[in-house]
Every structure is written in C-alpha cells, then in structure tokens.
Amino acid sequence: MYVNKNLAISDTGFIFNPSTGDSFSTNEVGKFIIDLLKQKKSKEEIISQIVLHFNVDKVNADKDLSDFFAMLKSYQLMLDENE
Amino acid sequence: MSKKSYERPYIQKLNTGTMNKFGTKTEYAPVTAIEGVPVKKLIADYGSPVFVISERQIRKTYHEAVRAFKTRYPKVQFAWSYKTNYLNAVCNIFHQEGSWAEVVSMYEYQKAIQNGVPGKKIIFNGPDKSIEDLSIAVDNESLIHIDHLDELYLLVELLENKKKKARVAIRVNMDTGIYPMWDRFGFNYENGQAWNAINKIMSHPELMELVGLHCHIGTYMLSANAYSVAAWKLSDLAMNIQLRYEKTISYLDLGGGFASANTLKGSYLQGSDIIPSVDDYAEAITSTLLNFGFKQENLPTLILETGRAMIDDAAHLLGSVIAIKRLSDGRRSIVMDFGVNILFTAFWYNHKISPAQEFSHHVEDMVVYGPLCMNIDCVRESVTLPLLNRGDNVVVHRVGAYNMTQWMQFITMRPKVVLIDMDGKTHIIRENETLDTINQMEKMPKHLKSINL
Numbered sequence: 001m002y003v004n005k006n007l008a009i010s011d012t013g014f015i016f017n018p019s020t021g022d023s024f025s026t027n028e029v030g031k032f033i034i035d036l037l038k039q040k041k042s043k044e045e046i047i048s049q050i051v052l053h054f055n056v057d058k059v060n061a062d063k064d065l066s067d068f069f070a071m072l073k074s075y076q077l078m079l080d081e082n083e
Numbered sequence: 084m085s086k087k088s089y090e091r092p093y094i095q096k097l098n099t100g101t102m103n104k105f106g107t108k109t110e111y112a113p114v115t116a117i118e119g120v121p122v123k124k125l126i127a128d129y130g131s132p133v134f135v136i137s138e139r140q141i142r143k144t145y146h147e148a149v150r151a152f153k154t155r156y157p158k159v160q161f162a163w164s165y166k167t168n169y170l171n172a173v174c175n176i177f178h179q180e181g182s183w184a185e186v187v188s189m190y191e192y193q194k195a196i197q198n199g200v201p202g203k204k205i206i207f208n209g210p211d212k213s214i215e216d217l218s219i220a221v222d223n224e225s226l227i228h229i230d231h232l233d234e235l236y237l238l239v240e241l242l243e244n245k246k247k248k249a250r251v252a253i254r255v256n257m258d259t260g261i262y263p264m265w266d267r268f269g270f271n272y273e274n275g276q277a278w279n280a281i282n283k284i285m286s287h288p289e290l291m292e293l294v295g296l297h298c299h300i301g302t303y304m305l306s307a308n309a310y311s312v313a314a315w316k317l318s319d320l321a322m323n324i325q326l327r328y329e330k331t332i333s334y335l336d337l338g339g340g341f342a343s344a345n346t347l348k349g350s351y352l353q354g355s356d357i358i359p360s361v362d363d364y365a366e367a368i369t370s371t372l373l374n375f376g377f378k379q380e381n382l383p384t385l386i387l388e389t390g391r392a393m394i395d396d397a398a399h400l401l402g403s404v405i406a407i408k409r410l411s412d413g414r415r416s417i418v419m420d421f422g423v424n425i426l427f428t429a430f431w432y433n434h435k436i437s438p439a440q441e442f443s444h445h446v447e448d449m450v451v452y453g454p455l456c457m458n459i460d461c462v463r464e465s466v467t468l469p470l471l472n473r474g475d476n477v478v479v480h481r482v483g484a485y486n487m488t489q490w491m492q493f494i495t496m497r498p499k500v501v502l503i504d505m506d507g508k509t510h511i512i513r514e515n516e517t518l519d520t521i522n523q524m525e526k527m528p529k530h531l532k533s534i535n536l
C-alpha cells in the first residue's frame with residue numbers, strides 16, 4: 001500500500017495530486033494518516049499512532065481507517081502494493 | 084501527553100468551478116436547543132426519537148395569519164384542520180386562539196366535541212358521512228359540507244324524519260389554472276354540477292338551509308393567484324344565489340392549501356425562497372371578495388381551513404445516529420433511529436436536517452436512511468452534513484403537519500410527543516406506544532394460545 005509521494009498537502013488539509021490535477025480537502029486526522037502513508041507506515045502502525053495521538057479507541061480507529069483507505073483508493077490516491 | 088480530540092478521517096474531492104448545490108453553511112449549522120431547551124436534555128428526558136412542538140411558534144404563526152387577513156377583510160374565521168395534526172393539546176391551542184374545528188370523519192368530529200368545540204363551530208367535510216354521522220351533526224347544528232349527490236339524498240332522507248333543519252354548504256371543485264385539478268371532491272363549477280346541487284338544496288327550504296360555499300383547491304399551492312380565481316368562482320355562485328333566490332350566503336370557505344416553507348422533493352430551490360407569503364394569499368383572496376360587488380351587508384364571512392402552513396414550523400423531530408456506512412458506489416450513508424414510519428412527509432419533502440452538536444467545518448454528502456428493513460425507508464436521498472458519529476443527535480425541521488396523524492406503527496413503535504409551553508416548560512402530550520399498547524387490541528384464539536417449540 002502506498003500513496004503518491006508527490007502529493008502536496010497543506011497545513012489546512014488541502015491536497016493536490018500533480019499527476020492528475022485533482023484537488024481534495026481533508027481534515028486533521030485525514031492529513032495525519034496521509035503523512036504516515038507517505039512514510040510507508042503499515043496499517044497497524046498507523047492505527048497505533050492514531051490511538052496514541054487522538055482520543056479514540058482501537059476498534060473505532062480501525063473501522064474509520066478502513067473506510068478512509070477505501071476512499072483514497074476510489075480517488076486513486078492510494079494503490080495496493082501489487083498494482 | 085494529552086490527546087487531541089478525534090474526528091473520523093475524511094477526504095473529499097474538490098470540484099473547481101461548479102457551484103455548491105447543497106447550499107450554504109447555515110444549512111448545517113448546529114441546532115442545539117429548541118425554544119431554549121437543550122436537545123440533549125429533551126432526548127435524555129423523553130427518549131430518541133421524539134417529536135417536540137413549540138406552543139409559542141403555533142401561536143405566533145396563527146397571529147401572523149390572522150393579522151394578514153383581518154387587516155384586509157372585516158369578517159374572517161379560521162377553522163383548524165384536524166387531519167393536519169389532531170393531538171388534542173395542539174387542537175386546543177388553536178381553539179384557545181379562536182379557531183373553529185374542521186373535521187372529515189366521525190372520529191375527528193368526536194375529538195372536536197370532546198375538546199369542547201360547540202357543535203355549531205364544527206365544519207364537517209369529507210366524502211364519508213353515514214346517516215348516523217349526519218344525524219349527530221344535524222342535532223349539534225354543525226356545518227355540513229356536502230360532497231356528492233348521494234350524501235345530499237341521504238341527508239334529505241334523514242331530515243324528512245327529523246324536526247330539525249340542517250345547516251349545509253356544498254364543496255365546489257373548479258379549474259383554478261392549477262394542475263392537477265382536484266375534481267374528485269365536491270361538485271364541479273365549470274360544468275354546472277355545483278349550480279345544479281345548489282338548486283336541489285334550495286328546493287328543500289323546509290329541510291335545510293344553504294349557509295355557505297366551500298372549496299379546497301389543493302395543497303402546497305405555489306400560486307396565490309389560484310386563490311383569487313377560487314374566490315371569484317365562489318363569489319359568483321353566491322351572487323347568483325342572491326339574485327335567483329334572494330338568499331344571502333353567510334360564508335365562503337376557501338379551504339386550506341397554503342404552502343409551508345418545506346422544500347418539495349425535486350425542487351431545486353428552497354421552499355422558503357419560492358412560496359407565497361401569507362400576505363400574498365390574503366391579498367389575492369380578500370381583494371377578489373371586496374371587489375366582487377357584494378353589498379356591504381351581504382359581504383360573506385371568509386373561512387379558512389389552513390393546515391400545514393399553520394403548524395409545520397412549530398414541530399421538530401429529534402433523533403439519533405444508529406450507524407454510518409459506505410454504499411457500494413462510494414456514497415456515505417447514515418442510518419437514523421427514525422424513518423418514514425414516523426416521518427411520513429419525507430415522501431414529499433426534502434426535510435432540513437441539522438446536527439445537534441458542534442462539528443468542524445468538514446461536511447460530506449450523504450444518504451439518510453431510517454431503521455426500517457425496507458428499501459423505501461429513505462429520509463433524504465442527498466444531504467450535506469458534518470461528520471456525524473453513532474449516537475450523535477440530529478434535528479429535523481418543519482414536521483408539524485401530517486406526521487403526527489399519518490405516522491404508522493410499523494416495525495417499531497411511535498415515540499412521545501412533547502410540547503414546550505410559553506414559559507419553556509415541557510409537557511408530554513402523547514405517550515410513546517409500548518408492546519402493551521399494541522397487544523391490548525389483539526385477541527388470541529384458544530387453540531393458538533400454546534406453542535411448543
């Protein structure tokens with residue numbers, strides 16, 4: 001799993017994908033996750049980082065992360081390793 | 084290290100250049116209290132979902148309507164349309180304000196009587212009145228609005244054996260330039276049916292007195308002008324009755340139908356931006372009546388049976404999020420603890436839904452479903468809301484008309500209805516149903532009493 005390394009993310013959560021020209025908006029937790037993805041962190045690592053930094057339990061963090069991944073894939077911002 | 088507050092991760096594609104058709108920020112600004120009572124407290128005290136009605140708003144809307152008409156016309160009488168919301172407490176707010184009762188069945192009629200409305204101040208509409216119903220209405224001197232010839236003949240038959248005269252009107256249907264035309268109720272104006280019915284009634288002066296003429300041209304009428312057409316046609320009939328029979332018609336009843344500020348499904352524009360104001364309706368009706376040419380002493384009383392426009396704004400439905408899902412096509416969907424079972428008007432309206440707590444500025448487009456295991460149970464096909472979580476509360480706006488009468492006990496039970504009075508105090512005006520409420524009405528044949536699984 002990886003995201004396009006060239007994605008530009010502003011502090012306010014504005015995302016620009018230079019390869020397609022699309023732009024997106026994300027929130028604080030979304031930005032946090034994308035930053036970790038750019039560092040090639042695994043899903044498990046990301047979940048523990050979220051739980052460490054935010055007021056949420058593991059079960060909900062996991063559930064929301066899976067949904068977020070699905071959105072990133074649907075926007076073609078994230079690809080599986082073998083693609 | 085103290086942790087930051089969590090909001091589930093969210094990402095949305097930005098479409099540059101296209102207008103945000105889902106409206107402005109104010110649309111999903113949180114509504115945390117109703118008439119000063121916190122939504123959280125209402126839900127904690129009375130459960131979720133719960134209907135909450137504001138007495139203050141009912142009276143305010145009523146006063147505005149009365150002012151719009153009475154400043155323009157000398158004789159105005161409102162009659163509360165029971166079917167729109169016949170919770171007794173709601174009816175009595177209108178009756179305290181001076182509204183008569185407009186009913187369309189013996190069930191509603193009896194409710195009005197039990198609420199203390201004098202028989203003379205009950206307007207009995209509707210196509211289904213039995214000979215027993217008519218007999219009660221005649222005894223109470225209620226205003227019987229005849230819907231069809233069969234009813235007229237039934238009434239004649241009844242009155243031939245009674246000592247009492249009936250006070251009657253006919254319901255007239257007509258072309259007011261509005262499509263679809265409601266021609267299934269009453270007698271048609273254009274083809275002469277109405278005049279014919281009037282002549283039949285006038286041929287029985289010993290049995291009944293024709294006191295009024297009635298029409299109800301449709302509901303959620305977006306054209307105020309349709310009411311001037313209707314007022315003109317009823318006036319024309321009244322004038323012809325005066326000329327031919329020297330009989331003064333004492334009232335013209337223009338029915339209901341004024342739009343509330345809800346947004347109709349399929350309408351791109353917000354309801355509140357396109358509906359005529361009560362002043363527009365009042366101007367259309369009263370100027371027609373005043374200019375028609377009635378002699379001052381023959382000027383008919385104007386009766387109005389305004390329903391939805393009187394009550395929609397006064398009620399909110401509070402509910403809670405059960406689950407948040409993602410549909411197969413990627414759309415976000417949210418499941419609420421209320422559905423079309425109690426929010427019947429979701430079939431016609433895109434009800435405004437507000438979150439009941441503060442959120443970040445991030446919002447997403449979503450489908451709002453109810454809890455029923457039915458495909459039709461969709462409250463909003465597309466609405467923009469903040470990032471709601473399970474257990475969060477929402478406020479549905481303008482639900483006062485037709486929901487608390489057309490709701491169904493289906494799969495779940497109907498919730499409490501709470502009234503916030505003029506002092507901000509809350510009162511349960513209808514209890515929630517329980518298993519016992521429903522089971523009370525069922526009977527078990529002996530041979531089915533025991534099962535052995």
Ligand SMILES: Cc1ncc(COP(=O)(O)O)c(C=O)c1O
Binds near residue numbers: 299301341
């Ligand atoms: C005879 C009659 N009067 C009044 C009303 C109230 O209509 P509205 O809620 O559109 O004002 C109705 C509603 O169907 C009706 O049938």
